Amino acid sequence: MPVTxxxxxxxxxxxxxxxxxxxxxxxxxxxxxxxxxxxTFVRTSGCNLRCWxxxxxxxxxxxxxxxxxxxxxxxxxxxxxxxxxxLTGGEPTIHDESFELLRxxxxxxxxxxxTNGTVVPPADVPIDLASVSPKLASSTPTPERAPxxxxxxxxxxxHEAARVGVDALATLVDRYDSQLKFVVTGRDxxxxxxxxxERVRAAASVPVPDTGVLLMPEGRTREQLxxxxxxxxxxxxxxxxxxxxxxxxxxxxxxxxx
Numbered sequence: 274m275p276v277t278x279x280x281x282x283x284x285x286x287x288x289x290x291x292x293x294x295x296x297x298x299x300x301x302x303x304x305x306x307x308x309x310x311x312x313t314f315v316r317t318s319g320c321n322l323r324c325w326x327x328x329x330x331x332x333x334x335x336x337x338x339x340x341x342x343x344x345x346x347x348x349x350x351x352x353x354x355x356x357x358x359x360l361t362g363g364e365p366t367i368h369d370e371s372f373e374l375l376r377x378x379x380x381x382x383x384x385x386x387x388t389n390g391t392v393v394p395p396a397d398v399p400i401d402l403a404s405v406s407p408k409l410a411s412s413t414p415t416p417e418r419a420p421x422x423x424x425x426x427x428x429x430x431x432h433e434a435a436r437v438g439v440d441a442l443a444t445l446v447d448r449y450d451s452q453l454k455f456v457v458t459g460r461d462x463x464x465x466x467x468x469x470x471e472r473v474r475a476a477a478s479v480p481v482p483d484t485g486v487l488l489m490p491e492g493r494t495r496e497q498l499x500x501x502x503x504x505x506x507x508x509x510x511x512x513x514x515x516x517x518x519x520x521x522x523x524x525x526x527x528x529x530x531x
Contacts, residue, residue: 290370292346293318293338295331295363298530299353303521305404305452305487307385312357313350317371320364322389322436323428325414326456328493328527332363334423343374350378358382366392375399390442391435403449408436409465411458437469443476454487454517457505463488463512487517494527 296316301309316329318338331337341349350358358378365371366388372395375384379399386394390405413433414425445451453473455466466488474481490505492498498519509516525531 287340287342290343290373291340292343292368292370292374293336294341294346295329295336295338296530297341297346297349299355300531301520301524302357302359302385303519303531304489304517305402305454307357307402308517308520310357311355312359312385313353313355313382314359314361315346315350315365315374317360317362317365317368319367320362320389321367321391322364322408322412323414323419323425323432324408324412324456325418325425326412326458326491326493329361329363330423334419336363343370343377346374347377350382356382357385359385359387361387364389364392366394372398388445389436390445391438393441393444393448396448400449403445403451404454405442405445405451406454406456407442407469408432409455409457409462409469411462412436412456439469439472439476442469442473443478446473446477446481447479452485452487453481454489456491457488457508458491458501459504460508463508466514467512483513484515486514488512488514489517489519492519492522495522498522 295318299313302312318332318336320333323333327333360371365386375398378384383401384399385402385404386400387404390407414428416425419425470486488505488509490498490501492501506516521531
């Protein structure tokens with residue numbers, strides 16, 4: 274089931290609600306308001322965007338998974354200790370079965386959904402924290418800027434057209450406790466962050482405080498983070514936003530299941 278395992282990839286899912294699961298593991302939340310909290314991570318495969326710097330390329334550029342029934346995912350979560358569950362991807366909200374999973378877990382766990390903010394879940398889906406990571410223009414892939422061996426193909430145009438939906442972002446902010454978490458590659462990104470936050474504020478019916486806007490350095494390895502974290506931290510202080518580290522990268526580098 275994890276990306277580290279040799280798994281069969283059946284062409285069809287099992288009978289009943291099922292999800293393409295790339296990883297399922299317990300670790301520490303590495304990012305955002307809940308950084309450091311022990312959590313069980315359910316990582317689905319498949320994404321509607323293609324960020325060139327994706328740190329889960331095995332769910333997007335090279336999607337790998339094993340099919341697991343929703344009941345099976347619930348059983349695996351029950352077998353682990355954390356009281357927090359993080360549904361992540363890829364983009365978990367492209368799967369209707371993700372919403373069924375959240376409904377089944379909602380009475381027992383604190384639920385975080387990590388999403389790019391392009392899909393709004395049904396109103397009855399329980400989410401305790403919507404960790405929304407809108408994608409900036411700097412995320413768009415090009416033939417020269419894609420994971421090693423990946424073919425950007427027509428993804429530059431598709432990604433750029435789909436990466437931001439202000440109405441969807443405003444609905445997520447209105448409906449759930451949320452954080453807007455931006456992957457920042459450098460100073461040039463911040464003007465777009467400021468503009469997008471203002472657009473979401475104008476569309477939302479609840480306040481979006483600066484403390485709910487998090488800047489996170491781009492980097493999949495310790496070495497890459499070392500080259501970006503200081504700049505991004507200084508930008509967060511300059512603009513009054515929050516800085517979020519990537520604890521899992523600091524601790525375990527780019528190892529799977531962390």
